[in-house]
Amino acid sequence: MKRLFFVFAFMIPLIINAQTVKTDVLVVGNTAAAFSAGVQALESGVKTIVLTQSDGFKLQDYKSIPASGVTKAFEKRARKSLKLADSVPLPEITNQIATAVIKNWSDSSKLFDVINNAPYHEIKRSGNGWELRLTKNKSIKAKVLILADNPDKLMAALKIASLNPAVLSQLNYNENLYRTTIAGATSAGAGFLSLYNLLIPKQENLLYIPSDHFEIGPAAGATAAYAAFFQTKTSLSNLKRIQGELLSYKHALMPFEDVKIADSNWLAIQKIGITGIIKAEIRNGKAYFNPEKEVSxxxxxxxxxxxxxxxxxxxxxxxxxxxxxxxxxxxxxxxxxxxxxxxxxxxxxxxxxxxxxxxxxxxxxxxxxxxxxxxxxxxxxxxxxxxxxxxxxxxx
Structure with missing residues (x-):
């Protein structure tokens, strides 16, 4: 059994018909980043709602999504929903199949719900968290909000002119920011996301991520789950515990092209890569650990x-x-x-x-x-x- 930092003692059923639904983490969006953020928040053990505002998720080409703890959890659910044995290959994951699997997943979970075709009309602060109003009489209250969608309503509520999503950095050993990574993004070359580029100054318990970056979603999900579970602010996030949580779910934090999660030494290489004790070779904008090269x-x-x-x-x-x-x-x-x-x-x-x-x-x-x-x-x-x-x- 994996050692997780989120251990919950009880679960409260989600009642969608209530006037006000309460959750730990609310994810707004229907793309790959919203999907991976919602699944990781759930996997990390907190109540999670994903509001797609459409008829389901738009995952584009599922085959291009990097293997990770999120894909492993989803594919396990897909096999259960489609009644497929482990020895039988999964069919091509279309948006229709993904939506059906997610619906089945949310229907069977007391901690997870996906609400489709429900646009929201207002969003505002509620204590240290957020309230999102679906209709005049129905709203969702969340401890932490992850936005992977258009921020216009949020900016209006906060009375700010602009809000930028989390920004990836390129691996560069002339500075040490890579040691604060919570996501490696090989889809962006030698890209990584620092925890401190995810957190928004002066905006507690709010994470805004680009909708098209699947690899960033789990970082947001685990960070939101940490704040919700420990009833703290995102600015007080514990880097090591969030990194450890993500690594336990096989999320690469360093963007090494040549060491995949199936490698038996993947975890050790990721950890030593994060320390910089052994550094990758940056070649043509990509990072290569060169695991079989002799060390000097x-x-x-x-x-x-x-x-x-x-x-x-x-x-x-x-x-x-x-x-x-x-x-x-x-x-x-x-x-x-x-x-x-x-x-x-x-x-x-x-x-x-x-x-x-x-x-x-x-x-x-x-x-x-x-x-x-x-x-x-x-x-x-x-x-x-x-x-x-x-x-x-x-x-x-």
Missing amino acids: YDEIKQPVKDYYYKAQIWFDDHQNIPINLENTIAMVSYVGNKAIEATKTDLAKKWNKNYGFSSKYDLKKILTRREFSVIINEYLKPFDDVNVDRTGRIIR
Whole structure:
């Protein structure tokens, strides 16, 4: 069972015919981003309503959507709705099939509802949350609003002249913002979304995302769910917990072209990629982790030292050595206060069986970037144990 940060003790049925319907997260929109945001908010364990204002979702080409926790959850529901065994290929997912599956899903869930063909007439603040009026006598109140639609009514309510959706950044190691990523977008080259580009200054519990970016939706869904569950403001979002939630659902936070979620070392590579201890190669606007390339002393020396004070001493005492398995074990044992022989024994047991490495366990072997990432993630845990500030600067 996956470890989630959203654990709920009770569920309250959603009564659509009530004068005022209350929910944790309200998503407005009918495109891929609204779909993925709504599904992720539900998967993260909070009550979610998606208001499409049309006859269903418009997902365009489902085959082009990157595999993720959202697609996995949807396809599981699709098989159940269509009564298909796991061994039977899914048919082409048209908008009609997607809408039917989502309707079946919402009909069977106490936490999820999709309301189609229901335009709203007014939107306004309601305490720390939002109220969206469907008719004179019916409205929806939500703790957090995700807008993946035209913002005109919202801007009028807020009395502002403009509102810009969350903006992707391009991976650039001259700055550290990539460490604050909550979405990797290979559809935008080496694109990523910083949590702090999703949050809107002076607008609490409001997230505005571009309608055509499926990969951004889960980031908005998990961020909204965090604020709703913990009854807090989006400005107080916990970066590490939201990143961890998204990774647990197989959402790529780093836009690596050459490491897919089916890779047995995907999670370790994502985590080490986020730290920047091993950096991707940016080529033709895309990011390549090059997992089978041998790791070099020069590329990891400074990043590891940046994360750990003790690493500075170790590297000063070990100049220009090969990054083989023996030296890496010595380094992680020294920095992580571990016994060298115990670490060797542990790694020997896990090398092929647990980590799925194709190479033999050999202390003199120069490590690949894949192998080095797995070892550093396992024995030093820089992603899990070291925090960063809003700019991605390491806090020690």
